[in-house]
Structure formats: C-alpha cells, structure tokens
Amino acid sequence: MVDWPLLSLLIWVPIVGGLCVLAAGDGPGAKRIALGVAVATLLLSIPLWTGFERGTAEMQFTEFHPWIGAFNVNYHLGVDGISMPLILLTTFTTVLVVIAGWEVIQYRVAQYMAAFLILEGFMNGVFAALDAVLFYVFFEAMLIPMFLIIGVWGGPRRVYATLKFFLYTFFGSVFMLVSLLYMYSQSGSFSILDYQELRLGLTEQILIFLAFLGAFAIKVPMWPVHTWLPDAHVEAPTGGSVILAAIMLKIGGYGFLRFSLPITPDASAELTWLIVLMSLVAVVYIGFVALVQQDMKKLIAYSSIAHMGFTTLGVFLIFAILQATGGTVGAALGMQGGMVQMVSHGFISGALFLCVGVLYDRVHSREIAAYGGVVNTMPVFASFFVLFALANSGLPGTSGFVGEFMVILSALHADFWIALLAATTLILGAAYSLWLVKRVIFGKVANEQVAALQDLNAREFVVLGALAVAVLALGLYPGPLLDVMGPSIDQLIQHVTVSKL
Amino acid sequence: MQSTLWNDLAAALPELWMLGAVCFVLVFDLFVPAARRDLTYWLVQATLAGALVFTVAGHDGGRTLAFGGHYVVDEMAVLLKSAIYLVAGAVFLYSRPYLKDRGLFRGEYFVLGLFGVLGMMIMVSAHSFVSLYLGLELLALSQYAMVAFFRDSLPASEAAMKYFVLGALASGMLLYGMSVLYGTVGSLDIATVANALSQEEGRSAFALFGLVFVVVGIAFKFGAVPFHMWVPDVYDGAPTSVTLYIGSAPKIAAFAMLMRLLSESLGPLTGDWGQLLAVLLVLSMAVGNIIAIAQRRIKRMLAYSTISHVGFLFFGVMAGTQEGYAAAMFYAIVYAAMAAGAFGMLLLMSRQGYEPEHIDDFKGLNERHPWLAFLMLLLMFSMAGIPPTVGFYAKLAVIQAAVNVGEVWIAVYAVVLSVIGAFYYLRVVKYMYFDKPEESHPVQPGMDAQVIMGINGLAMLALGVFPGGLMALCLRAVGY
Numbered sequence: 001m002v003d004w005p006l007l008s009l010l011i012w013v014p015i016v017g018g019l020c021v022l023a024a025g026d027g028p029g030a031k032r033i034a035l036g037v038a039v040a041t042l043l044l045s046i047p048l049w050t051g052f053e054r055g056t057a058e059m060q061f062t063e064f065h066p067w068i069g070a071f072n073v074n075y076h077l078g079v080d081g082i083s084m085p086l087i088l089l090t091t092f093t094t095v096l097v098v099i100a101g102w103e104v105i106q107y108r109v110a111q112y113m114a115a116f117l118i119l120e121g122f123m124n125g126v127f128a129a130l131d132a133v134l135f136y137v138f139f140e141a142m143l144i145p146m147f148l149i150i151g152v153w154g155g156p157r158r159v160y161a162t163l164k165f166f167l168y169t170f171f172g173s174v175f176m177l178v179s180l181l182y183m184y185s186q187s188g189s190f191s192i193l194d195y196q197e198l199r200l201g202l203t204e205q206i207l208i209f210l211a212f213l214g215a216f217a218i219k220v221p222m223w224p225v226h227t228w229l230p231d232a233h234v235e236a237p238t239g240g241s242v243i244l245a246a247i248m249l250k251i252g253g254y255g256f257l258r259f260s261l262p263i264t265p266d267a268s269a270e271l272t273w274l275i276v277l278m279s280l281v282a283v284v285y286i287g288f289v290a291l292v293q294q295d296m297k298k299l300i301a302y303s304s305i306a307h308m309g310f311t312t313l314g315v316f317l318i319f320a321i322l323q324a325t326g327g328t329v330g331a332a333l334g335m336q337g338g339m340v341q342m343v344s345h346g347f348i349s350g351a352l353f354l355c356v357g358v359l360y361d362r363v364h365s366r367e368i369a370a371y372g373g374v375v376n377t378m379p380v381f382a383s384f385f386v387l388f389a390l391a392n393s394g395l396p397g398t399s400g401f402v403g404e405f406m407v408i409l410s411a412l413h414a415d416f417w418i419a420l421l422a423a424t425t426l427i428l429g430a431a432y433s434l435w436l437v438k439r440v441i442f443g444k445v446a447n448e449q450v451a452a453l454q455d456l457n458a459r460e461f462v463v464l465g466a467l468a469v470a471v472l473a474l475g476l477y478p479g480p481l482l483d484v485m486g487p488s489i490d491q492l493i494q495h496v497t498v499s500k501l
Numbered sequence: 502m503q504s505t506l507w508n509d510l511a512a513a514l515p516e517l518w519m520l521g522a523v524c525f526v527l528v529f530d531l532f533v534p535a536a537r538r539d540l541t542y543w544l545v546q547a548t549l550a551g552a553l554v555f556t557v558a559g560h561d562g563g564r565t566l567a568f569g570g571h572y573v574v575d576e577m578a579v580l581l582k583s584a585i586y587l588v589a590g591a592v593f594l595y596s597r598p599y600l601k602d603r604g605l606f607r608g609e610y611f612v613l614g615l616f617g618v619l620g621m622m623i624m625v626s627a628h629s630f631v632s633l634y635l636g637l638e639l640l641a642l643s644q645y646a647m648v649a650f651f652r653d654s655l656p657a658s659e660a661a662m663k664y665f666v667l668g669a670l671a672s673g674m675l676l677y678g679m680s681v682l683y684g685t686v687g688s689l690d691i692a693t694v695a696n697a698l699s700q701e702e703g704r705s706a707f708a709l710f711g712l713v714f715v716v717v718g719i720a721f722k723f724g725a726v727p728f729h730m731w732v733p734d735v736y737d738g739a740p741t742s743v744t745l746y747i748g749s750a751p752k753i754a755a756f757a758m759l760m761r762l763l764s765e766s767l768g769p770l771t772g773d774w775g776q777l778l779a780v781l782l783v784l785s786m787a788v789g790n791i792i793a794i795a796q797r798r799i800k801r802m803l804a805y806s807t808i809s810h811v812g813f814l815f816f817g818v819m820a821g822t823q824e825g826y827a828a829a830m831f832y833a834i835v836y837a838a839m840a841a842g843a844f845g846m847l848l849l850m851s852r853q854g855y856e857p858e859h860i861d862d863f864k865g866l867n868e869r870h871p872w873l874a875f876l877m878l879l880l881m882f883s884m885a886g887i888p889p890t891v892g893f894y895a896k897l898a899v900i901q902a903a904v905n906v907g908e909v910w911i912a913v914y915a916v917v918l919s920v921i922g923a924f925y926y927l928r929v930v931k932y933m934y935f936d937k938p939e940e941s942h943p944v945q946p947g948m949d950a951q952v953i954m955g956i957n958g959l960a961m962l963a964l965g966v967f968p969g970g971l972m973a974l975c976l977r978a979v980g981y
Contacts, residue, residue, distance in 0.1 A: 070827075070972035071898070108867075133897070137888035144882060147927070151935040152867075159935055163927060170887075170923055174916035177897070181904040181912070 006048055007061050007077040007128040010087060011121045014041050014094070018117030026110045031102060034113035038095045041120065045091040052084055054483050057491030059130065059193070060084075067134070073190050076131040081488035082257050082339065083127040085481060086250055089346045090127070092470070093246045094120040096463045097239040100354055103459070104238065104361055105153065112153060116239060119145040123247055127254065132180045132190045136173070139215075139251070143169055146240065146248070153237040161228075161235035168228040172218035176259075179211035183263070196262040199500050205267035212260045213275075219252030222275075222312060223282045226305045233301035234366070238357030241297065245304050246350035250342045253311045257339075257492065261315070265496040272319035275312055280421045282309030287428030291435070296356045296366050299436055300349060303392060306425060307345045307400075313422060314338025314407040318493060320414035328493055330413030335489045336482055337406025343481065344391075344399035344474055351388040351467040355381070358460055359440075363449050368439050372446025377453040382441045384456075384464045389437045391471050393430035399474035400429075512567040512574050515555040515582065516622050522548040523615045530608030538606055542597055545611045546590055549618070553586045566628060570690045573628035577830070577978040581625045581757050584834045588750040588841050589618050594953050595845035596742035598946070602853040605651060605740065613650070614746060617643035621754035627761055630679040630689040637675070637722070640754060641668050644747055648739040660738025667721070667731040675718025681711030682766075691766040698769040712770055715762055716777045722755050723811045726784035736804035741856060744800055745844035748807060749837045756833035759818060760979075764826055771821040778819040779911065785812030786915060790922035799860050802925060803843055806884060809922055810836050816915060817899035820906045827975040828898035834971065835883075835895045835964070842880045842957040849873060849946040849954060863929055865938025872951070873944060874933045876958030883961040885926040886919050891964035898972065 017037030024030045053060055059078030067075040079087065097116055105112045122145070125138035143166055150162035184190055187198045200208065218225045229249075233241050261268055268275075283306050290302035317334035321327070358381060359374070360366055375382035391398035394405075404425060411419035445451050456464065474481065510517065526548065530541045556579055564575040593614065600606040616639060623636030645668065649661030683689055685707040686697040698708060717728065724732035736744050763774055789809025796802035814836070817829030850857050850866075850873070857863065867874040883892035896919060900912045946954070964971060 068894075068967075068969040068972065070969055070976055071894075071901070137893070140888045140893070144887060147930075148934055151931060159931055162935075163924070163931070166927060167920060167924060171917075171920045174920055175913065178900065178904065178909065178912050178916055181897075181901045182909055184901065185905045 004047075005063050006044065007079065007124070008063055009044050010041060010048070010091065010124045011077075011128065013037065013044060013121070014117040014124070015121035017041075018114040018121070021110050021114040021117060024110060026108060030110035030113055031098075034098050034117060035095075037117055038091075038098045038120070042091040042095050045088050048079070048084055049088060052484060055487055057081070057487040062130070067131075071133065071190075072184075072188070073133040074131050075134060076191060077128045078130045079128055081485035082492075083254065085339070085343055085484060086127045086247070086254060087124050089250070089343055090120060090123045090247050093242060093346065093350055096350070096354070096466065097242050099459055099463050100242070100357060101237070101239045104357070107153065112149070112239075115145040115149050116243065119149070119243065123251070126251055130192050132184070132192055132195065135192065136177055136180060139173060140170070142248070142251075146244070149240040150232060150236045154235040154240070156235075157231070158235040161231040164228045165232040168218055168225070172214040172216075172225070175211035176215035179208040183208070192258065195259075196495065198263070200264065202266055202270070202501060205264040205500070206270060209260055209264040209267035209271060212255065212264070216252040216255035216260065217278070219255065220249055220308045220312060221252070221305060222278045222309070223286060223305065224278075226282070226286070229305060230298050230301040233304075233353075234295060234297045238353060238360070241353040241357075242350045245300070245353055246346040249304060249308055250346060253308065253315065253338065253342050256312065256315050257335075261496050262492060264500075266499055266501055268316065268496065269319040269322065272316050272323070275316040276320060276418060279309040279313035279316070280418065282306055283313070283422055283425050284428070287425060287432065290432040291428065293432075294368055296359075296368055296436065296440070297353070299368070299432060300352045300356065303429070303432060304345065304349050306429070307341065307349070307392075310404055310407050310422065310425065311338040311341045311345070313418075314341060314403070314410065317407070317410050317414055317418075318496065320418065321410070322497065324414050328497060330410045331493050332486075332489055333406050334410030335493065336485060337403045337410060339403075339485050339489070340399070340406060340474070340478060340481060341403030344403050344471070347467055347470045347474065348388055348391045348400055351384075351464060351471065352392060354460075354463060354467070355385050355388060358456065358464075362453055368436065370447070371440040371450060373441075373443045373450055374453065375441045376445050377450060378455045380461065381456050381464075384468060385441055386437055387468055388471065389433040391475070393433040394426055397472070397475050399471045399478070401475060402478045509567040509572070511559070512565050513572060513626075514559050515552045516619060516626070518555050519548065519552050519615065519619045519622060522551065523612060523619060526608065526615065527612045530612070533608075538608070541608050541611055542593065545593055545615060548615060549586045549590045549593075552618075552622075553583055556582045556586070568632075570692070571629045571632045572626050574626060575978075576980070577757070577760065578626045580974055580978045581753050581830070581834075582622055584837065585618060585621050585625070585750045585753050588753065588837045589614065589746075591841050591845065591953055591957060592742075592746050592749055595745060595841070595848045595950055598950065599742050599848040599851050599856075602851065603651070603740070605742075610647065610650060610742070613643045613647050617647070617746070618750070621750060624754045624761075625757040627758075628691050630683070630691070633758060633761060634672075634676060634679065636754075637758065638672060640751060641672065644668075644751070647743045647746060648735060650743060651740045654740070656738035657740060660735045663731055663738075664735045671718050671721030671728070674714050674721065678711045678714025678716075678718060681707060681714065685711065691761060694766040695768055698767065704770065708770070709773060712767055712774055713777065715767070716774055716781075719755075719759055719762065720781050722758070723752075723814075724808055725781040725811050725815065726788040726808060729785070729788065729808050732808055733801045733804040736807070737798060737800045741800065741844065741847050741851070745841065745848065748803070748844055749841040752840070753833050753837050756814065756830060760826060760830075763818065775819050775821055778815045782812040782815040782819060783911070783914065785809060785815065786918040790918045793922065793925045796925070797859050797861075799847065799857060799862070800844075802860060803840070806922070806925070807840065809918070810884075813896060813899055813915065816911070817902050820899075820902040820908065822902060822906060823976070823979050823981040824905065825899070825902035826979040827972070827981055828895075828902045830975040830978060831898050831968075831972055832895040834975070835891050838957065838960060839880055839883050839892065842876070842954065842961070843884070845950075845954060845957065846873065846877050846880070849950050850944055852942070852945070855942070860929060861932060862940070863932040864936040864940075866933040866944070869938050869940070870944040873946070873954070876954055877933060878930055879958045879961045881926040881929050883965070885923040887923070889965045890961045891968055892961070893965060894968040894972070
C-alpha cells in the first residue's frame, strides 16, 4: 500500500471518475458511480493518515516526474503535516456533498456530480503540489468547475455571483503567477521548496508578499476583499456552498503557510501589522455585519469570514510575538490554532450550510423571517442545528473552541489588545449564532409551511451525523491532529525566524 | 549549374507540389459537375496532405538555402508549414457544409484558399525581402478575393474594399521600409542585412527609419493597435467561412514574417524595435480586451480578442531572446488552433438560412448539444488562458520570457488585462451553460466536422496537460 502513488490516485481517481460520470449521462447510474468514486477516494486517503510518519517535517508520499521539460516544470507531489489534514478534509467533505445532492439536484445531475468530483481532484492537487506551476494549474483549474456549479445550479442572481467569484479570484491569482515566474528567473527552479530557500531582498520580498496576499486574501477571504463570498454563498447550491466554505477558503490559509511565510519571511514580518489589522477587522466588524443579516446563508457566509480571520491572525501572530518579546514562545500555539481553526471551520461551516440546505429544500426560502419554531416539527434536525450553532460560537467541547482558544492564548503573548479584540468573537459569535437559533429553531411555529415540515430523512441524518461526530471528536480530543501538524509547524517557525536578507 | 538547379527545386518541392496541385484543381474543377463538387474538396485535402508529407519527409534536419539565398528550409519553416497545413485542412473541412448551404460551394473558394496557403508557405520559407513580399502579396490577394467572394452580400463587399485598401497601404509601408533598408545596406538578403546591421556603422538613422516602416507594415498585417481598424470590420463582414480562414492559419504565416524580418534580419536592432513592439502590445492588449467587452456580435468580439492575442504574441517577441521567440511561436500556433475552433464552431452551429451572429445565439447550447458546448467551453477557457487548457501555457511562456529579461511591470499589466479579457470569454460560457435555449432547432453538424471539432477542442486540453512536446519543437525551431 505504501508503494502506491497515493497522492496521484487522490488527484486522478476523482477526475477520471468525474469524466466517467459525465459519460454515463443523466440517470440513476451517474449518482451511484459518483458516490462510489467519492467513497473510493475517501478510502484512498485513509492510508495517508495511517501511513503518515509523525515527528518529521519532511515531505512525505513524494512523487517526482519530469513533466514539461521545456519549462523545467515537474510533476512533484508531497504532503507534510500542514497539507495532509486538508486533503482528508477534502475527501471527507466531497462524499457528504455527493450524498447531499442525491435527491435535490434534478437538472443535469451527471454534470453536477462530475463537477464536484473533478473539483475534488483539483483541490487535492492544490494541497499536494510542490511545484509552483503545478500548484498554479490546480489553483486556477479549480475555478472552472466552481464557476459552473454556481452558475448552472445556483439561485436567481447566480450569474452575477459566479462571474464575481471567478473574476475576483482570477484577478488575485494572476499577480501570484507573475511573482512565481519572477522567482523562477531568480532561482531557475519552479520547486516550492527551492523558493523557500531562495534569498530575496526586502523590496522584492514585499512585492512578492503583496502578490501572494492578492491571491490568498481574496481566497480566504479577508476584509476588504471579501465581498464576493456572501454573493457566491447565497447563490450557490448547497453543495457548492459547502465546498466553498469548507475547503476553498482553506486554500487561502494554506497558501499563507506554504508560500507567504516561508518564501518572504522578512516581508511577512514587515507587514504583519497589515494582516493583523485585516484579521481583526474581519473578526470584529464582520462579526457585527453577520449579526444583522436577514438571510441564513449570508449570515453563515459572514461568520465564515470572521472565523477565517482567526486563521490568518493565528498564522501571522508569530511575527507580532517576535516583535513584542524577541522570542517565539506561544507562536506555535497560534499557528496550530490557525490550522485547527481551518479544519474545524471546514466541518462547522459545511454542516451549517447543509442545515440551511435541509430547510431550503423543504420551504424554499433562506430568509430567517420565514422560519420559527422549527424544533416543534423537526426535533432531530433542531438538535443538530443547535449543536453546530454552538460549535460555531466556540463552545468548549466542540472543535470551534479549540482553534479560537489557542489563537487567543497565543495573542496574549503578543499584545493584550490584540487578544482582547480577538476575544470579542466569543461574544459576537455567540450572539449571531444563538440569535439565529432562537429565531429559526425556537419559539412558536411561525407559519403553515413550518408546521408541515418533515424531520430529517436517513440520508440527511447520515450526513449531519457524520459532521456532528467530527465536530465533537476534534473538540474533545484534538491531540492526533496537533501531533500530525506539530513538526511541520515547528519547522516552519524555525524557518521564518531566520531572516533571508 | 545543373545540379544546383535540381537542388533548389528539390528544396522547394512542397511549394512546387502546391503550385502544380492548385493549377490542377483549378482546371479539374471546371469539368466537375456541380453535384460532384465534393471531389474538388477531397482533392484539396489530398493536396494539403501531400504538401505535409513533402515538407516533413523532405527535411533532413539541417538548414538549406536555395535560389541564391532567397529561399530557406529550416526547422522553423518545417514546423510552421506543417501547422499551416493542419489548420488549413480543418478550415476547409468546417467550411464545406456552410458553403453548400449558401450556394457558395464552388471551386474558387478552395483554389483561392490554396493559393493563400502557397503564399503562406513562401512567407515562411522566405530568406530575402523579395520572396517574403511575394508570399505576402499572394496570400493577401487571395484573401481580398475570398472576402468579396459572397458577391451579393453588401457587408462582404464593403469589408473586402476596406481590407483591400488598408492592406495595400500596409504592403506599401512594408515595401517602403524594405526599400529604405535596401538603400542603406545594399542587399535584400536577410542574412546579409543582419550582418551589415551588426556592424557599428550599419546602424544609421536610415536603417532605423526603414525599421519603423517595416514594423508598421507588420503591425498592420497582424492588426495590432493602432493599425487594427480593419480587423473587426473584415472579420464581421466576411462570410464566416472566410473569417475562419483569415483568422487562423495566416496568423502563423504572419508570425513567420515577423521572425524573418525582426529577429533574423533586424536582430541587431532588437533594442529599437523592442520599444516599438512594447507600445503596440500595450495598446493592443488594452484596446482588444476592453472593446471586446462591449461587443454583441460574436465575430466582432472574436476580432477584438484577436487583437488582444496579437498583443500577447508581440510580448514574447519583444523579449528578444530565443526563449521569447519560441514562446511567441507556441502562442501563434496555439492561437491559430483556438481561432480555427472558435470560428469553426460558428459554422457548425449554422444551417441553411441561419447562422449565429450574436453572442446570445449561444444561449442554452449545453441543452441543445452538450458535446459542442463542452468543446466551446474548452476553447473559451483556452483563449482566456485558464489552466489546464493550452492557452494558459501560451501566456505563461510569453510572460516567463518577458520576466526573464526583466519586464516585470509589463507582465503585471498583461496579466491584469487578461483578467479583464476573461470576462467576455466567460460570458460566452454563461450563455451556453446558464441560460435556457431560445432556439429549438436541433444543432446537427456533420459527423466529419464533429470529429475534427472534437479533436480541435480536446487538443486544447491535451496540449494543456502535455505542452512539453510542442514547446520543445518551438524551442528547436528557433535554434535554442
């Protein structure tokens, strides 16, 4: 099993499977093939976890083949403790998305399933690529299926939303392309690992850092380039929202860890104030914005931005700590917290979007005002919804608590005020999550549609149940995840503390 | 003497074959009854296939000069000629049903098309200003006639007139620039000119004066801003099958002309023409991409898209390195294939009495013909330069070449404009996939056209996943 090219399989099985689904055409067969492929990919990703060697920051499961000789581009794959959990998150979420779309999607179901499978392959590729061009190819190619998913199966304003999504992300990433090419002209290699060792002057670093920031800040998304996300989320079909929130946003955070920090450490240190500022604005301001939303999906979208603010804050705290104390005590905590937050947010936001999808399929409205007293007719669903909402507000025992707590603790090492502002999320998050629960779930039955609601069917129960287990497991026992990422994070911290100047 | 002549003739065998075959087709077509005109068509395809065989098999891997240095066979000539045959073959194939439906299925279209191919071949293999100009004019005159070919159509006649006047002007500019260079250097031979210019005293103000006119002539032929006015009108006015012809293969030949003139003969003045190209490309990218957004007619939109692609092609050449030339060559070949596919799609969607004119005519294509919609999706994403399609590598290669010579800021400019450009390609995808069809008539292209379009579209993907082979050929062709 160890000798298998696992990462290649994780990329190509879903892509080829997706093409098979396309070829099978619209019929009951397409869905079954899609589920089979998604499950097979999930199973293939399990050896990645079990066979992963803990205690080393080296790239593992590496594959290296020359690809485009003329460009000196190689098919170079590998994972470390940072990317491996994200691949698992991807394979896990895709299975849920395929199941969630089982009955809901009636129009061109084969194309729908194929788009998600191909997207899964591309996303795995993003996390596994160690060659800059390969990374970029996956990073951009990912946009095509998502563009179609939102545009074909989305809501009424889908065209606006999907064009905005595409052009925003494309715009951000082209600057990254130029900086990758620039580094090639300096280093003669497209290997990301070589880039990390490349010595660069401060001006170069700052420009490269800003180029990366363009790509990843839009992807995360960070305030003030977040405006595409609420539109995309609201208009996307449930599955699209789930993938967008659970995985695509993580690619931004992953990019910071894989590119910005190790390649331009000095520029990162120089511009930490900017990132910290943007993150805190996301946490505080966007938290307030979430509070006033009338649309459930929009509320969750804004809450995603606020939560991802924690990730970026945690990742960049190291420089704030270095500047404040001169040491790196507490830095690992922040970075690990950011990582845990990414995984946890993948579960929670995915689950919340699926919950909204469950309601939407029955009532065909996302307005909060259209609901009330759902607990009376859907008690099982209500329990899940409350659990995920509490996790979203960072209740101890759920995964949402772990990441936030670690980041806040780490922030205390840097600056009391940063920690204080970050901690407002505990209040804001609770406010918008619980108020949402209050208005939608509790109270008297609001109208006839709510009175006629049917509780979860088996399919929905499985999907939400799996996520509930994941949320609780990560919340109660985050140790295994921390063990996996620990050495990579430590090595990264060591790397960035050494100036490249 | 005898043997030299034979050697010369042997080197030019593909051109001779083409000339003989065109003359044969011309006469043959007179005696073919209209009902059996398909024979002419097959003969044309056989001619192209024969030319391909002679070109590839007749090449010994080296560089052969013939006809007293007026003609050359080298790696670049072989590669570009082969690409021209393939693209031209696809063009004729896509055109056949369209011409039949409109009563235009006559031998002249094919004969003129083949004469144009012959002109392109001569341009590609030219090694002196005279032979280059002869090839260019042979191509241009065939094109003028082809645009006017649909003589009952008012827009076509207008387009032909415009094309002819502006094309003649451009040829005049080019010829004037060449004659000034001849006046300073005293030779028309490309290698001799390059030698003379590489001497210090060769770089006179006169040479620069000639250079400017040569660049203007090239810019006209490519349709680079500010010499682009003819492109949208001619593309839109000409019958679509002719637009397809003009928009695809001649770009490869024009690139060859650019290489022979700027790189091979005026190479010592790279710094000077590089600045001129920089201005042209900056303007072309902006005007092409931004004005294309405002277009509602699909052919005009593709015309402006051509202008923006010319900007990218110039970007590679501007770098002035082998790598940059190879990147531009890659771009030219890939662009010709993309244009053939995109215009060909218009022909495939046409039927008797109907052809798609506006971008909204693509509405709901995914429901009417999912396979064609998918191929068009690939072509559009390739034009926009989104991986994993080959258009991405074309852009990557030119930008990389430019970054390697330190042109980082123009590279940033180029990528920003390619984002702006992505919008109008995405809009086509939007119509195909997100909108419901308004037209219920089934799209039923012939099987041969579907197969070739399938190859054409999937080639965007296949070359996108494995661009290495073509790129290696291009690098070899520029002697890297």
